[in-house]
Amino acid sequence: MKLSLDKLSTTELADMLAGLEREYGHVSANRMALDLSRGKPAADQLDLSQDMELAIGGDYRTADGTDARNYGGPRGIREARELGAELLGVPVDAVLAGGNSSLALMHLVVETALETGLWGDARHWRRHTPVKLLAPVPGYDRHFVLSESLGIELINVPMQDHGPDLDAARALITNDPNVKGMWCVPKYSNPTGCTYSNESVAGIAGLANDAAADDFVVLWDNAYTVHDIYAPGDTLASLYDLAKPAGTSDHVVQFASTSKITHAGAGVAFLAASPVVLESLERRLSVMTIGPDKVNQLRHARFLKNRLAEHMQAHAALLKPKFDLVLSTLEAELGGLGIAQWSKPRGGYFVSLDLQPGLARAVVDMAQQVGLTLTPAGATFPYGRDPQDRNVRIAPTYANVEDLKVAMQLLTLCVKLATVRQRLNQT
Amino acid sequence: MKLSLDKLSTTELADMLAGLEREYGHVSANRMALDLSRGKPAADQLDLSQDMELAIGGDYRTADGTDARNYGGPRGIREARELGAELLGVPVDAVLAGGNSSLALMHLVVETALETGLWGDARHWRRHTPVKLLAPVPGYDRHFVLSESLGIELINVPMQDHGPDLDAARALITNDPNVKGMWCVPKYSNPTGCTYSNESVAGIAGLANDAAADDFVVLWDNAYTVHDIYAPGDTLASLYDLAKPAGTSDHVVQFASTSKITHAGAGVAFLAASPVVLESLERRLSVMTIGPDKVNQLRHARFLKNRLAEHMQAHAALLKPKFDLVLSTLEAELGGLGIAQWSKPRGGYFVSLDLQPGLARAVVDMAQQVGLTLTPAGATFPYGRDPQDRNVRIAPTYANVEDLKVAMQLLTLCVKLATVRQRLNQT
Numbered sequence: 001m002k003l004s005l006d007k008l009s010t011t012e013l014a015d016m017l018a019g020l021e022r023e024y025g026h027v028s029a030n031r032m033a034l035d036l037s038r039g040k041p042a043a044d045q046l047d048l049s050q051d052m053e054l055a056i057g058g059d060y061r062t063a064d065g066t067d068a069r070n071y072g073g074p075r076g077i078r079e080a081r082e083l084g085a086e087l088l089g090v091p092v093d094a095v096l097a098g099g100n101s102s103l104a105l106m107h108l109v110v111e112t113a114l115e116t117g118l119w120g121d122a123r124h125w126r127r128h129t130p131v132k133l134l135a136p137v138p139g140y141d142r143h144f145v146l147s148e149s150l151g152i153e154l155i156n157v158p159m160q161d162h163g164p165d166l167d168a169a170r171a172l173i174t175n176d177p178n179v180k181g182m183w184c185v186p187k188y189s190n191p192t193g194c195t196y197s198n199e200s201v202a203g204i205a206g207l208a209n210d211a212a213a214d215d216f217v218v219l220w221d222n223a224y225t226v227h228d229i230y231a232p233g234d235t236l237a238s239l240y241d242l243a244k245p246a247g248t249s250d251h252v253v254q255f256a257s258t259s260k261i262t263h264a265g266a267g268v269a270f271l272a273a274s275p276v277v278l279e280s281l282e283r284r285l286s287v288m289t290i291g292p293d294k295v296n297q298l299r300h301a302r303f304l305k306n307r308l309a310e311h312m313q314a315h316a317a318l319l320k321p322k323f324d325l326v327l328s329t330l331e332a333e334l335g336g337l338g339i340a341q342w343s344k345p346r347g348g349y350f351v352s353l354d355l356q357p358g359l360a361r362a363v364v365d366m367a368q369q370v371g372l373t374l375t376p377a378g379a380t381f382p383y384g385r386d387p388q389d390r391n392v393r394i395a396p397t398y399a400n401v402e403d404l405k406v407a408m409q410l411l412t413l414c415v416k417l418a419t420v421r422q423r424l425n426q427t
Numbered sequence: 428m429k430l431s432l433d434k435l436s437t438t439e440l441a442d443m444l445a446g447l448e449r450e451y452g453h454v455s456a457n458r459m460a461l462d463l464s465r466g467k468p469a470a471d472q473l474d475l476s477q478d479m480e481l482a483i484g485g486d487y488r489t490a491d492g493t494d495a496r497n498y499g500g501p502r503g504i505r506e507a508r509e510l511g512a513e514l515l516g517v518p519v520d521a522v523l524a525g526g527n528s529s530l531a532l533m534h535l536v537v538e539t540a541l542e543t544g545l546w547g548d549a550r551h552w553r554r555h556t557p558v559k560l561l562a563p564v565p566g567y568d569r570h571f572v573l574s575e576s577l578g579i580e581l582i583n584v585p586m587q588d589h590g591p592d593l594d595a596a597r598a599l600i601t602n603d604p605n606v607k608g609m610w611c612v613p614k615y616s617n618p619t620g621c622t623y624s625n626e627s628v629a630g631i632a633g634l635a636n637d638a639a640a641d642d643f644v645v646l647w648d649n650a651y652t653v654h655d656i657y658a659p660g661d662t663l664a665s666l667y668d669l670a671k672p673a674g675t676s677d678h679v680v681q682f683a684s685t686s687k688i689t690h691a692g693a694g695v696a697f698l699a700a701s702p703v704v705l706e707s708l709e710r711r712l713s714v715m716t717i718g719p720d721k722v723n724q725l726r727h728a729r730f731l732k733n734r735l736a737e738h739m740q741a742h743a744a745l746l747k748p749k750f751d752l753v754l755s756t757l758e759a760e761l762g763g764l765g766i767a768q769w770s771k772p773r774g775g776y777f778v779s780l781d782l783q784p785g786l787a788r789a790v791v792d793m794a795q796q797v798g799l800t801l802t803p804a805g806a807t808f809p810y811g812r813d814p815q816d817r818n819v820r821i822a823p824t825y826a827n828v829e830d831l832k833v834a835m836q837l838l839t840l841c842v843k844l845a846t847v848r849q850r851l852n853q854t
Contacts, residue, residue, distance in 0.1 A: 040497055040498050050485060053480065053483050057480075058477060069473040069690040070467055070473065071467050101715075101717060142714075265496060266721060287534070288528075288573070290530060293723065
């Protein structure tokens with residue numbers, strides 16, 4: 001199997017195709033129900049936070065004497081903001097602790113930037129239409145859908161091994177004041193798993209200076225900041241620290257959450273920003289709500305206090321066998337064939353698989369027909385359009401190891417089948 | 428004291444003024460720190476839900492097998508939606524269970540109505556500008572501030588003893604397609620405490636038929652639906668039932684929450700609407716969040732199951748002495764003087780006090796100077812403008828009984844002092 005497909009004659013390819021089709025026919029007759037589409041923690045990961053329910057223990061007072069059960073406090077309780085500061089590596093005063101959804105905080109920031117601006121002055125994105133944001137691709141579909149729903153145009157910027165292509169980004173922002181910012185998942189990026197290099201983070205810290213727009217914002221979704229799987233994990237430079245000397249602190253908003261630390265749907269989300277930006281956000285937030293769920297904040301802060309690293313190691317112990325399996329199956333089944341590349345992340349929730357151009361949709365459909373659900377082809381690109389139709393996102397966390405094993409066999413079978421068919425059609 | 432001020436001579440008024448000023452001078456020298464401004468439950472009320480922390484008990488599965496800890500389910504879990512259905516008196520399929528804030532759900536509804544519409548068609552409020560909403564006054568300041576922040580113009584409609592003045596409302600909506608809806612707090616209204624009569628609810632169910640706008644919406648904030656204090660509590664007709672024969676079910680959105688049932692800042696909020704409206708809201712919500720906190724929903728549903736009425740009676744037992752005290756002090760100190768009217772609610776969180784025109788701001792300032800914080804004068808009106816400057820909202824729940832007693836003495840003293848001063852200036 002280690003011979004590159006390029007080296008095979010048409011007859012050899014035809015033989016191979018026949019074997020793959022037999023195999024596919026066999027699995028077709030024994031349809032499974034498998035799912036590698038969702039970046040969700042598995043039940044055993046959620047069980048790691050089983051004791052969180054006991055963290056309140058009848059004592060609802062925060063350290064400063066606030067009754068967490070009552071109304072008020074749009075920035076969240078201090079204990080929770082300290083947890084956010086730990087996750088994001090910023091001072092506690094820069095942190096707002098919110099509800100259960102970092103996506104909701106991103107929506108708040110983007111909508112505020114659009115409508116009233118983040119700086120308490122006349123600058124707001126809707127002054128210039130169409131409003132555009134840069135989208136490193138492949139990337140996180142919910143960033144794209146959120147932006148699109150607010151009428152924002154997305155422009156692809158290629159993801160490289162150590163961050164977005166900043167030359168491409170600069171070329172797009174230096175002359176166009178309508179480009180208002182860039183989405184980033186800087187550590188264990190969704191889906192490539194790459195972590196931005198120090199040079200990349202420094203470059204991104206300076207983007208607001210390069211931009212024609214005076215209201216450029218880096219949207220820094222640090223969703224996987226403590227989510228190492230292999231030791232040692234990647235190290236991410238501090239955007240907060242690098243933005244200071246660049247003078248761009250007002251043009252950087254960071255996000256994190258405990259969604260993949262404690263309970264995926266019932267965690268605490270955080271954002272970090274400069275004082276003027278926090279004030280603008282708090283002003284808007286105060287109109288919409290009487291404050292976040294401080295009881296859940298307190299529960300989280302107490303549960304994770306002085307045990308975050310240990311807790312994340314327990315997650316890693318559960319996730320490592322799954323990532324090992326994905327990577328070893330890809331290597332065993334596709335390695336050396338010269339038909340696919342895939343990322344080898346040291347943490348996060350995804351493996352990104354790049355096929356021969358024109359094959360992603362076919363492979364996803366082919367897998368679906370035998371009962372394996374994958375993330376829809378194109379989902380990792382704005383508007384669901386992968387220009388080369390080649391990227392497949394693998395989400396190995398939610399399935400159990402046995403299902404994952406079968407799923408990866410199916411997936412690699414579909415990749416080989418589709419690729420050999422394509423070759424034969426081309427010859 | 429039972430002689431109406433009208434019957435007093437100037438000399439008698441001057442004597443009275445001297446006495447009141449001495450009294451005020453005395454309390455001025457012993458400045459307190461009292462607060463009747465906030466509609467917050469007191470700590471003993473929050474303690475009633477102390478056992479809610481134990482309601483999960485390590486079992487995160489909902490009745491239909493959903494793992495409440497994981498992502499997903501924008502409408503909330505069925506158990507929580509059943510609780511919302513119980514609160515709102517509607518079928519469970521009409522209910523969406525959200526996060527901790529009904530205000531956030533109201534923001535969602537108003538913003539959706541403005542930008543994309545609630546009906547999956549071309550109708551959305553921004554087609555006609557300025558967008559206007561009717562505001563029964565006095566009313567709930569956060570409804571007004573939310574509307575204003577979205578650029579909506581508010582038009583006062585007088586509150587009467589059994590609901591808003593619907594003749595006035597109809598006169599405003601029949602010829603103006605820019606009037607898009609009306610805010611309502613139909614039971615134990617904030618701040619008057621009145622409950623809308625059956626006739627009023629029936630009239631409101633028909634408003635969308637009377638309106639020139641084809642996208643008229645009744646925003647029905649049933650915040651105090653089970654919040655009786657005196658038995659028997661008021662009975663509110665079902666807007667859901669009355670909207671059906673009127674054919675206006677698509678033009679009614681109802682809200683409730685457990686904020687003043689369990690934990691004020693950490694409860695569960697609900698909305699009820701027709702299928703097409705729920706779909707529109709879910710579509711928008713799905714872009715902004717991966718779902719509500721289902722663990723907190725499950726905790727609430729289990730804790731309140733089959734014990735809601737009993738639980739609310741326990742609240743009533745704590746609140747009744749406070750409302751008794753407020754009402755008896757008002758009667759003892761102001762009764763018969765002919766200088767003020769106040770509401771005598773059978774539930775809810777507020778007593779509404781109407782002074783002689785032109786005195787509300789003076790009384791609130793006077794009280795503040797001796798350490799009693801009241802809701803800012805005008806807060807119960809859009810733009811903070813009470814056209815007659817006469818309404819003062821009393822929020823008796825948060826203070827303890829001892830403080831409340833002192834606070835009510837101070838308040839009634841300030842009312843008398845300001846009123847006598849006004850009379851003497853007028854003579």
